Every structure is written in C-alpha cells, then in structure tokens.
Amino acid sequence: MAGLKGGGTPTHRTYLGRIANRAKLPIDLERITNVLNKALDRAEEMLDDEDKAYRLKAIHSITQAASSLMRVLEVGEQEARLAAVEEALLAQEETS
DSSP: OTTOTTSSOHHHHHHHHHHHHHHHSOOOHHHHHHHHHHHHHHHHHGGGOSOHHHHHHHHHHHHHHHHHHHHHHHHHHHHHHHHHHHHHHHHHHHHO
16 A cells, blocks of 8 residues: 555545545535425415416426425435445544
8 A cells, every 4th residue: 555646545535535526516405405495385385376377387396396306315315325435444444
C-alpha cells in the first residue's frame, strides 16, 4: 500500500472523493422532499374542482410529483446504505 499515490487505501480515497463531490452539488434531498409533499397537498386540493380539465391537470401533477418523490426517497435510502457499506469497509481496513 505504500506505493499508492495520495496516501490512504483505495477505499478511503474513493470514499473521501465521493463525499467531496457530493458536497459540491447544490442538492438538498430533505428540501426537495418537503417541496414535493407540499405540491402533492396542493394538487390534491384541486381534485374537487368543478372544471374537468383542471381536475385532469391536478391528477397529472399528483402522478408526476409522487413519482419524483419516490425517486428522491430511493436516492436517500441508497446514499444511506452506501455510506454504511463504506464505513464498514473503512473500519475493516483500519483493523487489517
């Protein structure tokens, strides 16, 4: 391992690189989740409107927001799982 450029193990460098790249992204999953939940609530209120075209737009909005919300939640879960795996690998490398 002494010949590795930049020091540390490959797993440690990969982990640090991913964290650094993630920090550069202007993405806040919690904020996105809150906005999508608010959009769903608003669109749901519009389902009782007298205008059929307006109700159809509300239905379309609900399906789009729900789909987006599910993707955001899945990304959050995947990030949490990846972080747990990386922490376990780092801990394993430190004991080796």
